[in-house]
Amino acid sequence: MTERLTDQELDDLIRHELLSVSAPAELRQKLLRPELLAPGKAGVLALFGLSANDGFFRRVLPVAACLVAALGIALWNPDDRHAALAEEIFSHIYMEEGLLAQRGDLIPLPTVSSRMEDIVGAHLDMSQDVENLEVTFAKDCWVAKTIGFHLIMKGETGAVTVMMIPSQEKDVEFNISDAKFSGVVTPTEGGYLVVVGNKREPISAYRNLLTGHLEWEY
């Protein structure tokens, strides 16, 4: 370049270069399939095979099958849907029942909240009541055909399981129970909040505490 650039010329060049980058042609179509975007985990798209470089395309078919199953659940009448969700929840709890008896170190609440935010896009507003919760387990989980957040905390009479299951379903709160446990499934802004404990546990108190301090992002 031999002549000095004017401010306008410089701006034009910068604008041209910044705008020269264009999205891949197929990206718009991917974005217009929100049913594939429903699970709430950040990064889950890669798991769904939408990230070409990751080589996960082989996972698309089984995931698609799960989505069809999820759609089927969504179209059932509410009682059937609730029963199916309850079964999923209890299956998950029994599958990981060993965790309920663990006496591991407590996980700091900010850590719990941070993991929750990473996994399902929600966090806990800290308050004294929330900070008194004693959480012994906090991880992602595969439940009800999606990636949820599973935490276990010490209750008054035993372990209490809490799950957050991302969903756009507009639903009503419903109780669940089996021979051993009772619980409640509460629709919140970004998904279901599930609280399950043994039958003497004050489940609704935990439900109230958590729903009152749960903030979904955006």
Add this chain to the structure above:
Amino acid sequence: MNPVMTAKESDDKTVIEGAGTRQQRYEALVSAYYNDIFRYAYWLGKSRQLAEDLTQETFMRAWRAFDSLQSQGAAKAWLFTILRRENARRFEKFQPELDDIEDHQSAIPDTRINEPDQQMEMRLLHKAIADLEPEYREPLILQVIGGFSGEEIATMLNLNNNTVMTRLFRARNKLRAVLDPDGEGQDA
């Protein structure tokens, strides 16, 4: 307002808060902004693959929270803010070293720039933008791609307006120094 917005994009932006279904309004949101969101992600992360992932994650979250979007005017800033947060989260977790900026080829060949020395100049500029420190690069991207004002950028980046204006000035000066080394540089 982004000066390169097409009539189609303008229509899409009108539909976002129109009377359509949630799905239709989401589709309008995607159509209006996915290219800008991809560009922003690309210049933030300097990788097309990362940009694609970030764009998908951004719209995934936008879809989930779509009902909370109150007005068309806020849509773009909302999306850019989601993307910034996703990018920050990603880097907190993985600290990836992704930089395919050297391999960049514009997806839309520009017939106005077809001379070898012009192409060389644009490659130089591309690398210079990518090499800008993030504190200078990001306000510039938000201004040029997002079409945001200094005050809007200040709000998004949690800075004061003067800081943003200074960084924009210095960013341009740094790029000028690359393209026009004989020109007199200015400093704020």
